[in-house]
Amino acid sequence: MRVEIWSDIACPWCYIGKVRFEKGLAEFAHRDQVEVVHRSFELEPGRAKGKTEQVIDVLVAKYGRTREEAAAMVADVAANAQAEGLGYRSEGQETGSTFDIHRLLHLAKARGRQDELLTLAYRANFAEERSVFDEDVLLALAAEAGLDADEARAVLADPEAYADEVRADEREASELGANAVPFFVLDRRYGISGGQPSEVFVQALEQAWKDRPVTTLATVGGDAAACGPDGACEVPKG
Numbered sequence: 001m002r003v004e005i006w007s008d009i010a011c012p013w014c015y016i017g018k019v020r021f022e023k024g025l026a027e028f029a030h031r032d033q034v035e036v037v038h039r040s041f042e043l044e045p046g047r048a049k050g051k052t053e054q055v056i057d058v059l060v061a062k063y064g065r066t067r068e069e070a071a072a073m074v075a076d077v078a079a080n081a082q083a084e085g086l087g088y089r090s091e092g093q094e095t096g097s098t099f100d101i102h103r104l105l106h107l108a109k110a111r112g113r114q115d116e117l118l119t120l121a122y123r124a125n126f127a128e129e130r131s132v133f134d135e136d137v138l139l140a141l142a143a144e145a146g147l148d149a150d151e152a153r154a155v156l157a158d159p160e161a162y163a164d165e166v167r168a169d170e171r172e173a174s175e176l177g178a179n180a181v182p183f184f185v186l187d188r189r190y191g192i193s194g195g196q197p198s199e200v201f202v203q204a205l206e207q208a209w210k211d212r213p214v215t216t217l218a219t220v221g222g223d224a225a226a227c228g229p230d231g232a233c234e235v236p237k238g
Contacts, residue, residue, distance in 0.1 A: 001034050001205075001212055006041040006173045006183040007118075008102075009132055010095045012077045012088075015122045017182035017195030019084050024201025030209055038114055040102040040169035041181045044095075052096035052133050080195075087127030096133035099166065104142055106162035107155050117145035187212060 005021070007014035025031050059070035074090050081088035101121060108117040120141045124130040130137050135156055142152035155161040176185060184192040184201075186208040192200065 001030070001187050001209060002037060003034055003187075003205075004037045004039055004185045006039045006169065006178055006185075007181045008041050008043045009098050009118075009121050009125055010043050011181050012081065012126060013195040014182040015126050016077075016081050016084055016086065017184075018118070018122065019086060020195055020198045021182075021184065021201050023084075023198040024205065027198070027202050028205045028209075030205075034205070036115070038105065038109070038118055039173070040105065040166040041173050041178070041183070042098055042102065042166075042170065043181070044097070045099070045170070047097040049097045049099065050133075052094045052131070055093040055095055058095055081126065087123065089127060089129070092129065093126070094131060094133065098132075099163075100135075100138065100156055101132055102166045102169075103155055103162040104138060104147075104152060106165040107152065108142070108145060108147060111147055113146045117141060117147070120144055 003021075003025075005018070007018070025034060025036075028034070055074065056067060056070045059065060059073055060067055063070070063073075065073070071090070074093070078088040078090045105114055105117055105121075108114040121132050124137065124141060125132045130141075132138060132141070138156065139149060139152055143149045173183065176183075176191065178191070178193070180193060182193075182195055184204075186192070186204060189211065190204055190208050192204055
């Protein structure tokens, strides 16, 4: 069974949703037969590279809140993260273009290190005082995730490297009706929106497993003439 997760590094509920999904997956009896694929989704695809803003300022402008109300919104998210055992700093967070991060995540996917890089990037953005919108930080995270530093640097230097893969993920999200993240898709049959409690993921995994396409065939009738893989063709007795 395949689970695809559309998310963005700038999304705190993606950070929280990832660990809630992982807790749910850990309780799922067939977890060893689940392939997890992370897909790209930019919350602000039109944001210029290099232009960063404080999260509090964005919340004030976007939702028309006072700074005190915006700070309370951040504190509420922080409490949810901390309840899941995640680090979360309420002050000093900034947001910016995540396009380069997504391109690096596609490199990491190609090298089998996608989950490692995603986990490190979330932690850097939400729990540590490291800006994932700084190229040097991105390169350091790539190296920590086990990627080749020169290869990661080459990807960041070429704006078209893995750009098509990021855009393809975003088109798929749109085609599937996802207009917010995190968005979880199980076997292209079931969708889960938002950072749901872990028990919701357990229930969804069990339902998807129950309803998965049959991959084994039931035998009907007895033996009949057939040829084996060694080229031998036998006629059954009787």
